[in-house]
Amino acid sequence: MQIDRIASKVMDGGRVDAAEALALYRQAPTHLLGHLADTIRARKHPGRVVTYIIDRNVNYTNICVARCNFCAFYRVVGAPDRYVLGFDEIYRKIDETISLGGNQLLLQGGHNPDLPIQWYEDLFRGVKARYPEFKLHALSPPEVLHIARINQLSVPVVIERLIAAGLDSIPGGGAEILVDRVRKLLNCYSKATSDEWLDVMAQAHRAGLRTTATMMYGTVETDEERIEHMLRLRDVQDETGGFTAFITWSYQPDHTEHGGHEATGVDYLRTLALARIVLDNFDNLQASWVTQGGKVGQLSLAFGANDMGSVMIEENVVRAAGASYCMDEVEIVNNVIDAGFTPKRRNMHYELLGDPVFLEKDVPRMLSLATARADGDHSVPDELRNYPARSRAGKQLRAQ
Numbered sequence: 088m089q090i091d092r093i094a095s096k097v098m099d100g101g102r103v104d105a106a107e108a109l110a111l112y113r114q115a116p117t118h119l120l121g122h123l124a125d126t127i128r129a130r131k132h133p134g135r136v137v138t139y140i141i142d143r144n145v146n147y148t149n150i151c152v153a154r155c156n157f158c159a160f161y162r163v164v165g166a167p168d169r170y171v172l173g174f175d176e177i178y179r180k181i182d183e184t185i186s187l188g189g190n191q192l193l194l195q196g197g198h199n200p201d202l203p204i205q206w207y208e209d210l211f212r213g214v215k216a217r218y219p220e221f222k223l224h225a226l227s228p229p230e231v232l233h234i235a236r237i238n239q240l241s242v243p244v245v246i247e248r249l250i251a252a253g254l255d256s257i258p259g260g261g262a263e264i265l266v267d268r269v270r271k272l273l274n275c276y277s278k279a280t281s282d283e284w285l286d287v288m289a290q291a292h293r294a295g296l297r298t299t300a301t302m303m304y305g306t307v308e309t310d311e312e313r314i315e316h317m318l319r320l321r322d323v324q325d326e327t328g329g330f331t332a333f334i335t336w337s338y339q340p341d342h343t344e345h346g347g348h349e350a351t352g353v354d355y356l357r358t359l360a361l362a363r364i365v366l367d368n369f370d371n372l373q374a375s376w377v378t379q380g381g382k383v384g385q386l387s388l389a390f391g392a393n394d395m396g397s398v399m400i401e402e403n404v405v406r407a408a409g410a411s412y413c414m415d416e417v418e419i420v421n422n423v424i425d426a427g428f429t430p431k432r433r434n435m436h437y438e439l440l441g442d443p444v445f446l447e448k449d450v451p452r453m454l455s456l457a458t459a460r461a462d463g464d465h466s467v468p469d470e471l472r473n474y475p476a477r478s479r480a481g482k483q484l485r486a487q
């Protein structure tokens with residue numbers, strides 16, 4: 088039987104092609120997919136260690152001109168509830184993160200036409216001057232492209248300038264599905280085509296940065312297109328070796344223009360397991376418990392995941408679309424231990440940093456989950472007036 092032959096090939100360490108991946112995805116029983124993925128996970132990570140990172144997801148602005156139809160987070164230029172975080176507000180969030188044992192910001196935001204590259208450079212330099220050891224995992228490929236376009240710079244120059252200012256690594260956001268048919272239907276083709284997204288990552292890898300890769304599934308794509316996405320990532324990884332990890336999550340439909348339904352937990356576990364099988368050159372796969380919940384997140388550890396991602400301090404983008412799962416370090420650690428693994432803290436490079444912080448020192452259980460900016464506060468940060476705006480609304484705001 089074809090599935091048995093492909094399963095044997097995977098167990099022997101063979102690489103599956105598109106047709107074999109599709110046959111497994113469509114026909115293999117879920118327990119077999121889990122077994123194959125768990126076997127590969129155990130080969131790559133034999134010590135039964137499951138890692139996680141304490142970092143903070145900060146969304147510096149919700150103003151976005153891209154207007155992806157699956158996104159519930161963005162606001163148009165001039166919208167009454169738009170915001171840009173002030174530098175002082177971001178420094179305060181870093182102070183809180185450090186107090187919880189964190190060492191990194193995951194900094195992402197909308198495509199704001201009124202933030203020139205100097206704003207990012209000044210922010211990054213300000214962070215590094217205050218917190219020299221603190222890491223900036225910042226600006227997904229479409230944001231890098233947006234900065235390149237509005238400043239009329241090439242992508243390599245933008246990356247070089249951001250590294251000089253303090254950028255440490257790039258998150259894999261904005262990939263959705265790396266197939267242009269899908270991107271056109273989701274209105275995210277113009278923010279970055281599949282080739283452009285992959286090219287920013289390859290350029291970042293060549294400049295010495297490590298990055299992650301993601302996949303948001305469950306909108307309009309076919310099974311074949313999910314697999315094409317994985318194969319395109321695998322090709323870049325063969326060439327550069329720059330991806331540290333792969334993270335997949337299901338589309339969150341609430342409050343979006345696209346609407347529809349969320350994929351099921353079984354779909355998630357099968358997709359995760361297939362990714363572990365197809366992405367044979369990726370070391371790390373994260374469990375997406377933020378969208379799937381702690382219990383499916385825990386099950387992910389038997390379906391190929393070896394990492395629990397971030398301890399939740401703040402998250403705004405998927406929360407805007409209805410996902411509201413939340414786990415602090417104690418809960419993540421309990422889930423990992425209960426699944427039969429040993430939890431360890433890590434950094435973005437997956438280097439182990441030690442045992443859970445709460446075992447070593449007294450830390451607050453969890454900060455109240457603040458929204459990116461408190462409701463009703465639409466004040467303009469002082470330093471924003473130092474940067475020229477491009478949009479009419481931005482110019483009027485600066486003049487006030």
Ligand code: SF4
Binds near residue numbers: 154161197229
């Ligand atoms: S997903 Fe990102 S780029 Fe797309 S509309 Fe939302 S904030 Fe903008």
